[in-house]
Amino acid sequence: MSMITIREVSAYVGQEVTIGVWMYNKRSSGKIQFLQLRDGTGTIQGVLVRNQVAPEIWDEAKLLTMESSLYVTGMIRQDDRAPSGFELDVTSVKTIQVAEEYPIAKKEHGTDFLMDHRHLWIRSARQAAILRVRAEIIRAIQMFLDQKGFTLVDPPILTPSSCEGTTNLFHTKYFDEDAYLSQSGQLYAEAAAMALNKVYSFGPTFRAEKSKTRRHLIEFWMIEPEMAFVDHEGNLEYQEQMLEFVAQSVLQNCQTELQTLERDISKLEKIKAPFPRITYDEAIELLHREGFDDIQWGEDFGAPHETKIAESFDKPVFITHYPTEIKSFYMKPDPKRPEVVLCADLIAPEGYGEIIGGSQRIDDPELLAERYEEHSLSKEAYAWYLDLRKYGTVPHSGFGLGLERTVAWICGLDHVRETIPFPRMLNRLYP
Numbered sequence: 001m002s003m004i005t006i007r008e009v010s011a012y013v014g015q016e017v018t019i020g021v022w023m024y025n026k027r028s029s030g031k032i033q034f035l036q037l038r039d040g041t042g043t044i045q046g047v048l049v050r051n052q053v054a055p056e057i058w059d060e061a062k063l064l065t066m067e068s069s070l071y072v073t074g075m076i077r078q079d080d081r082a083p084s085g086f087e088l089d090v091t092s093v094k095t096i097q098v099a100e101e102y103p104i105a106k107k108e109h110g111t112d113f114l115m116d117h118r119h120l121w122i123r124s125a126r127q128a129a130i131l132r133v134r135a136e137i138i139r140a141i142q143m144f145l146d147q148k149g150f151t152l153v154d155p156p157i158l159t160p161s162s163c164e165g166t167t168n169l170f171h172t173k174y175f176d177e178d179a180y181l182s183q184s185g186q187l188y189a190e191a192a193a194m195a196l197n198k199v200y201s202f203g204p205t206f207r208a209e210k211s212k213t214r215r216h217l218i219e220f221w222m223i224e225p226e227m228a229f230v231d232h233e234g235n236l237e238y239q240e241q242m243l244e245f246v247a248q249s250v251l252q253n254c255q256t257e258l259q260t261l262e263r264d265i266s267k268l269e270k271i272k273a274p275f276p277r278i279t280y281d282e283a284i285e286l287l288h289r290e291g292f293d294d295i296q297w298g299e300d301f302g303a304p305h306e307t308k309i310a311e312s313f314d315k316p317v318f319i320t321h322y323p324t325e326i327k328s329f330y331m332k333p334d335p336k337r338p339e340v341v342l343c344a345d346l347i348a349p350e351g352y353g354e355i356i357g358g359s360q361r362i363d364d365p366e367l368l369a370e371r372y373e374e375h376s377l378s379k380e381a382y383a384w385y386l387d388l389r390k391y392g393t394v395p396h397s398g399f400g401l402g403l404e405r406t407v408a409w410i411c412g413l414d415h416v417r418e419t420i421p422f423p424r425m426l427n428r429l430y431p
């Protein structure tokens, strides 16, 4: 007899199998017990008929409570009425543990309660579906970058200086020195691109932001490709191709999950390159036309601005050429117009906001040194980064995709807190 998982049942129709499962629900008449079983790979209904099993099996099954763990043995039967298409005619159960009363009941719970029980909440069909889509998005991105000849490099988490400004740095001691948790692996990815051409990093990044919005996490995961000999326009092309590949992969490989999440897949089917591009100047004009009179040239967009801009498009939209003043020190100014930089934020549709930030990088050592002065960056701490421009500088570009915001968008979720197994947020470090 084979020990299988629920996702494999279609290959075992008519055969007797054993599956390790948790019971997430049970209905029972006097003669039949319907066991709703899950094993993390899928769900199946087990049907236990009183006069077809030994009395001790019937009695053992009766004791099972919600989330009890067991090995269930039975015959796989195709059943078109079943949501999964299959049922299990149970011949035997072997209890591993009769679970204590499960705290997450069928009734509606508040968000705080669910977040306090996140370690159990992830067992729910909806949460498990999100985590599977997350894994598929990661897999698709890595596959895309792999096919394009990128090499994965792992930047350090503990860093001596900042990448994205000092306002939201997490400080820690590094023996006698000061250290900070990485806000972005970009600067290290740039060094690696000079060694390996096209690289990407994928890892956790940290922002000590006192923001309590549906888009902000304190710890989030970023995918950061960095490419030697690629300019601003080339950078955008990689981004739109990558997101098309991600959307198509999820549509293809996560049909069940998208169904569980009740995602409107027609929205995802539209995610095809090329994506529209508008300049920051055009975005400001658009906002003024739409009645956002408050925003002035030189100011950064907030969430309501991004949402309004996105409403004009059914694909993600690039906003390019932001004012130099409001962007990071490393971005290359437009040679024709140095008051703006060769950068783009990619704004997702449906109000999900900025999912990618990227730019062409300054390649001129003198200009970079000037920026150190203007941004009061320590010459010593950033000496190695300037070296990259002294020893064979080349035009190069890169971007950072926020994984959780991307998952929220692809899954159609209200909040990024459900996109990561254990979210770190303002006032939330447990569990």
Ligand code: 4AD
Binding pocket: 163, 164, 183, 184, 185, 186, 207, 209, 215, 216, 217, 218, 220, 222, 224, 225, 354, 355, 356, 357, 358, 359, 398, 399, 400, 401, 402, 403, 404, 405
């Ligand atoms: O725009 P950001 O700050 O860009 C960088 O860090 C660059 N160094 C990336 C690069 O060019 N290699 O962050 C990039 C993306 C954002 O577009 C957003 O999707 C996500 O990271 N992000 C956050 N996601 C969740 N919570 C937060 N607090 C985030 N901050 C940024």
Ligand code: MG
Binding pocket: 345, 354, 356, 357
């Ligand atoms: Mg940004």
